[in-house]
Amino acid sequence: MEHRILGNSGLKVPVLGFGTATFGGASEMFRVWGSSGLAEAQRLVSICLDAGVTFFDTADFYSHGLAETLLAKALGRRRDEVLLATKIGTPLGSGPNDGGASRWHIVRAVENSLRRLEVDHVDLLYVHQFDATTPVEETVRALDDLVRAGKVRYLGASNFPGWGLASSVAVAERYGLERYVAHQVSYSLAAREFEWELAPAGAAHGVGAIAWSPLAGGALSGKVRRAAAVPEDSRVHRLGRPVEERVLHVVDELTAVAEEVDRTVAQVAVNWVLNRPNVASVVLGARTEDQLRDSLGAVGWTLTADQIARLDKASELDPPYPYANQRAFPELLRSHWNS
Secondary structure, three states: OOOEOOOOOOEEEEEEEEOOOOOOOHHHHHHHHOEEEEEEEEEHHHHHHOOOOOOOEEEOOOHHHHHHHHHHHHHHHHHHHOEEEEEEEOOOOOOOOOOOOHHHHHHHHHHHHHHHOOOOEEEEEOOOOOOOOOOOOHHHHHHHHHHHHOEEEEEEEEEEOHHHHHHHHHHHHHHHOEOOOEEEEEEEEEEEEHHOOOHHHHHHOOOEEEEEEEOOHHHHOOOOOOOOOOOOOOHHHHOOOOOOOOHHHHHHHHHHHHHHHOHHHHHHHHHHOOOOOOEEEEEEEOOOOHHHHHHOOOOOOOOOOHHHHHHHHHHOOOOOOOOHHHHOOOOHHOOOOOO
């Protein structure tokens, strides 16, 4: 398993991680993602560890904490073999302080997550959503306190806007506080908006990208095909969302490339994300052992420059202002966001 440095830190993370949003199924919404019980969770964790996937991702929001509890039970005595990441901040109730990134909520949420995970620290803590109602300095200082207390090793953001990420890093650096070294983002051949602002912001400020949903919620898993019924057991079918023509066009090109390299559609889709600039790791999600084993085959090989260019072209999005305007002046643009 290849490892990469995570942002502006010394932490090396495997290029594949495993996400536990499918653990628990505590409500109808979460059952759409998955409902792995303890036995299945233990099996999936064991497969990951055997394959060198030692980076596990969870959140207090997933099945209202049940995913954290199941992950702790599934890891058991092997906790010290892994990097453990969790996320806090997504509202868990209707109370005024049941979510967000205030000191009050952050400290309380971390204590609860540590209890459910049965550990005294987590290796990476994400703020799950950007909280525009809390001063950035309050959030950053609360996170710094947790690192200094030994309850958190590294800090990450998740689903932040570019300006929120940049301002958070600036505040931390201004006061000599612990800063974000990771940003967990939605990124796939079907969702490339990350490239417009978040990717260059992360590259400029030393924040490594951790990509989630590399298969676009199952749309790029290989189960969705043009002129074919969406399988009833797929997440796409359970979500009840129509598949856009643009996504089908991406699937067409993915299918052609997959046949050329003798890989599955899902493996090619994940491999493409892994080879984008500033991406440190990809979080895999799987409801079944077969899905997980298939995704694990995304590493250990490379696409050709021509194949990457074809996938890039098939998935290209028209940028919004001001990025569309900037394209009129190519001499002011860099060819890649990390160049």
